[in-house]
Amino acid sequence: MIGYPVRVPETSRNPRRAPVEKQRDPERTKRKILDAAKIEFGAKGYAAARVSDIAGRAGVNKQLISYYFGGKEGLFQELAGQWHETGGEISTVDQPLPEVARQFVMTTLHDRDWGRMMMWANMSGEDDPGGDPEARFMQVQVEQIRTRQQQGEIPDDLDPAYLLLALVAAASASLALPRAVRNITGEDAASPDFITKYADQLALLVGHLTKKP
Amino acid sequence: MIGYPVRVPETSRNPRRAPVEKQRDPERTKRKILDAAKIEFGAKGYAAARVSDIAGRAGVNKQLISYYFGGKEGLFQELAGQWHETGGEISTVDQPLPEVARQFVMTTLHDRDWGRMMMWANMSGEDDPGGDPEARFMQVQVEQIRTRQQQGEIPDDLDPAYLLLALVAAASASLALPRAVRNITGEDAASPDFITKYADQLALLVGHLTKKP
DNA sequence: TCAATAATCATCCGATCGGTTGATTGTGTC
DNA sequence: GACACAATCAACCGATCGGATGATTATTGA
Numbered sequence A, B: 001m002i003g004y005p006v007r008v009p010e011t012s013r014n015p016r017r018a019p020v021e022k023q024r025d026p027e028r029t030k031r032k033i034l035d036a037a038k039i040e041f042g043a044k045g046y047a048a049a050r051v052s053d054i055a056g057r058a059g060v061n062k063q064l065i066s067y068y069f070g071g072k073e074g075l076f077q078e079l080a081g082q083w084h085e086t087g088g089e090i091s092t093v094d095q096p097l098p099e100v101a102r103q104f105v106m107t108t109l110h111d112r113d114w115g116r117m118m119m120w121a122n123m124s125g126e127d128d129p130g131g132d133p134e135a136r137f138m139q140v141q142v143e144q145i146r147t148r149q150q151q152g153e154i155p156d157d158l159d160p161a162y163l164l165l166a167l168v169a170a171a172s173a174s175l176a177l178p179r180a181v182r183n184i185t186g187e188d189a190a191s192p193d194f195i196t197k198y199a200d201q202l203a204l205l206v207g208h209l210t211k212k213p
Numbered sequence C: 001t002c003a004a005t006a007a008t009c010a011t012c013c014g015a016t017c018g019g020t021t022g023a024t025t026g027t028g029t030c
Numbered sequence D: 001g002a003c004a005c006a007a008t009c010a011a012c013c014g015a016t017c018g019g020a021t022g023a024t025t026a027t028t029g030a
Helices: A026-044 A050-057 A063-069 A071-080 A083-087 A097-110 A114-125 A131-150 A160-171 A179-185 A194-210 B026-046 B050-057 B063-069 B072-082 B083-089 B096-109 B110-122 B131-150 B160-171 B178-185 B192-210
Strands: none
Touching: A026 A050, A026 A063, A026 A071, A026 A114, A050 A063, A063 A071, A063 B178, A083 B192, A097 A114, A114 B026, A114 B110, A114 B178, A114 B192, A131 A160, A131 B178, A160 A179, A160 B160, A160 B178, A160 B192, A179 B110, A179 B160, A179 B192, A194 B160, A194 B192, B026 B050, B026 B063, B026 B072, B026 B110, B050 B063, B050 B072, B063 B072, B072 B110, B072 B160, B083 B131, B096 B110, B096 B160, B096 B192, B131 B160, B131 B178, B160 B192
16 A cells, blocks of 8 residues: 555574564554554544554554654654655546546545545645645646646636636545535445445536537 | 624623723623634634633633533534524525525635634534534535426536535635645635635536536 | 664653632622 | 622643653564
């Protein structure tokens, strides 16, 4: 899941070894901490997440969070910097806009915890560490929409930036508004069924923008 | 702002009175606490908000929060129950859908702190206290959209509930995604200029859904 | 084989949080 | 004017949080 460099401990040298559970493997430990943190931060947000809960979920001592990441804040930064994982994978060029919209929604299904983590951070409004990739990604998308507009794919009276913003916000519904999802559709915001149908619907909606009389 | 019953203290009886600042007025104190809490909860969310900050902002001793509202949790519940203020004012019937979309966005300009507070709460996914009015409001909106659909105002292939969800999520952008707003449009999410233009743009967008060849 | 170092853990610590206690002051009443 | 009660506050308290300290165990290289 995370492209972390994994150093496999040499098991051939010493025949007397601790059970696999107890074998020391800093990379595996780091990964366990990162995975647990992503879940906790995603579920509760930074302020409400507890380092002891993260350590507990990872099955390690909580001091290791300071040892490896320099504390709660450092751990969060480490996760927040991993933009390539999710954002980079979206290939939006050469696809019709409705498909791009669908992809935006489907992204919320894959790395859900990370997505929710970013949602909390985005809402807090603080400047994003490693925000460069995010901002650059958005700018690229704006330009692509502008190009589509010049090609007549979407109406002329829409501002590309504002259209993208509306798309991103709508696509984030399952992450940002789980309660509204239930209140409006009756579905669970995390369910693949809901997300898939929502992606379809948003693609349809965007499709109606492009169809000319 | 808040429809709280205000008891004006009798000033005529006793000529020797404390300065207006120090005059005791529980309703005014409650209101000051509620206003301050709305700002703090809206800015940081429940978990990150501090009762001492709320009291400090209200200019009162923090004990009064327990005294009047039964603590942090009670204070939050009190605010969360005030749905009529914002939600009830939106008159959506007899307006074309683009205007409804515009109104949804413009709502985020009026009671901004309360809106952000609800956004935090909505994101946490917990069942909403006084969630009944919210859920009922949403259901009414879904039915209105369904009616519009039957009248041919919007395409037949869109599910009214999912369309409403997309609209609500898109309209919440300035509350839920202030960072994305800056990254994408370069504007400040709280600025009336931005919100007004965004409302216009979303109305335009929805308008393109309805126009038939 | 044995130090040296890295990885992990049990325990403690200062800061801060939300809440409580008890005193104090203003206010209306008799 | 004094009593009773409501409103307000200063100070304190237990719980918990994030982080630090120092010991312990595993691993590696000499």
